[in-house]
Amino acid sequence: MKIISNNNLNFGWDLRTHLHITEHALDDNDTLSRKEKRMIARFSQMPDLIEKEIEDVNAAHFYDPLHEDPSYGTKNDDVNNAMSKFLYHTEEAMNKLKLDADTDKKREEFIREVGYAVHYLQDASTPPHTEAGNYAQKLFRLPMHINFECGLGVGTSWKLDKLKANHTPEELPFSTLKMLFHNTALFTVQEENKVKYKNLGRWPEIQQRCYDRGVNASKAYLDYILQYLPQEPKQIDYMA
Ligand SMILES: [Zn+2]
Numbered sequence: 001m002k003i004i005s006n007n008n009l010n011f012g013w014d015l016r017t018h019l020h021i022t023e024h025a026l027d028d029n030d031t032l033s034r035k036e037k038r039m040i041a042r043f044s045q046m047p048d049l050i051e052k053e054i055e056d057v058n059a060a061h062f063y064d065p066l067h068e069d070p071s072y073g074t075k076n077d078d079v080n081n082a083m084s085k086f087l088y089h090t091e092e093a094m095n096k097l098k099l100d101a102d103t104d105k106k107r108e109e110f111i112r113e114v115g116y117a118v119h120y121l122q123d124a125s126t127p128p129h130t131e132a133g134n135y136a137q138k139l140f141r142l143p144m145h146i147n148f149e150c151g152l153g154v155g156t157s158w159k160l161d162k163l164k165a166n167h168t169p170e171e172l173p174f175s176t177l178k179m180l181f182h183n184t185a186l187f188t189v190q191e192e193n194k195v196k197y198k199n200l201g202r203w204p205e206i207q208q209r210c211y212d213r214g215v216n217a218s219k220a221y222l223d224y225i226l227q228y229l230p231q232e233p234k235q236i237d238y239m240a
Contacts, residue, residue, distance in 0.1 A: 014150035014157035015045045025218035031226050043115020060085045061123045064132050065185035082120040083181045089117035106230040124185040125214035127195045148195045156207045163211040172220040184217045
């Protein structure tokens, strides 16, 4: 679903795709309850719905890894792009650990920020979000962008069960979160992942590769960041 809000066209993986990728990435995570897994997946949909996250002509959902300035927005300030949003929400998640609040509250706030952050990492795994181009070019390519991600019959969102069933897991080692993000965008922008109407027949394999990367990068990120999840207070047996 694409949403038009406050004159901003909303670009991005279909909302269901974010939910599905996040849930898939959390499949074998054992630090969260089922309810919390659902929460984090829900939060990963939100940046496409919240005005603050959309801001400058949606630039915050794009990242061009091949240019010195990876942002395309009118601000052209090198901070209004998907990587800066990803890092910002990760930092906010870490800030929540310092809240003067009970553990439940801290867990929820932390989970919200992590859910927002992982959204942007997933955006870096879809080719229309990593290709070069200014706003006019992005608008021009929008119908294809939407078709690739959610077009009836041809879009990623219509194949989620199949993509999950055919998923190839891959460990993605990284030394910094910036690197995890940048390498994901570099993977996505490769020639073999270029989305054109001319190669419509190859869309299913491109969608599979990008879905796989989205899940694998999300899992690498979530496994790392959830180490910091505020823990339930331990029961101490004072009588032992
Ligand atoms: Zn997005």
